[in-house]
Amino acid sequence: MSENRTTGVRRSVARAGVGAAAAAVAFGLLSTGAANADTFVPLPDGQKASPAGVTITRTGEHALISPSLAANGAGRVVWVSGTAIAEVTETPEGEAGPWNGPTGRPGSNNSSTHGTSQLNTGYIVGCQVSIADDAVSAGVSGGLSTSGVSAGGSIGVGLGPGEVKFVQISSKDITKAGTYAIDYQDAEIEIQGCAGYAQARAYTVVEIIGDNYSKTTLYGAPFSIG
Template structure:
């Protein structure tokens, strides 16, 4: 009797273990893990009359939306930017009205000068169901402002609909005299919302001078997918 009872107990233990294993597999299939994608982007440079822009260490970490509805996603973006400006006529910054949207000033990349010798603006072009690979100037879109200071981290929220392109400015610096200037941002959160389709982004850096000798150069990064 004891032998039969022992066999029955061992069979019950094996059945319970098999059931627990099957339950574990079922749970794993119901809630799959989504790993972030890390994108290392190439550097670049752009040159004008007395203006040299360089971008290095650009990267993006792409995260799917926790809501899992396909309308939102996040990219954590970082880069190191250097501006070498020579021959500027010294000029102090005056009152600033803030950057103008592309619909108000087509081709401006959302930048606006305020009397300073030059203005350095940094941001991203974001497109929903649009290939931004050839994006330069003249797109129609809207501007979303970031409230954090330069060289810091923050969140840039970009509501965007299919077929739309947005110039989203991270921040800007007033350049009041000749010199070398640095603009770093580390893991700024770029939140794309309401995009029912694929989304792309590419960085832009714009420097524009004031005065009679007006100069403007743009430096664009390599486009990357946000999913």
């Protein structure tokens, strides 16, 4: 088994009292008594296995939610952390381009990764809309239109009422059977334009191209961003 690991965006965030707050309640305030306190949200681990020889596991996920520095009532910031792991037991059958799959059969012509088997993880963010499984499955199965968080930076997401957007944290090409992992720590997502309630949830997709095409998706638990 080979192991491939990517370390995502790292950002220093003050967390005084996080451990005590998380131990006392599942959804607590880091700074009690403050009108605009940061909120620490621990999230459950998850796992999904597919008949195609792919197992996805997410561990250590949590979020830290803050009001936006813009202080306009329509913005907020969330720092997300976690580890997404893909165990691939079947070697991908070739690394052909996205239109070279066999005619009339599932193949790389169905790929949204543009010719390479891939592990892809990020967050689905919605404004005043449910992001339950049935609400987001069409967007994942249709291919992810995403923006990635760059190293040392953050990503801004403009959201209007009823909108859902996919925010990619990172991706890793899968070239052979093995274990592939993406670690991310305090990746910053800034949301603007959503005056109502906002939600987010993690997604992790493993897409294997070739004659035996497969796509496996693991969602995280939805959480409020205020």
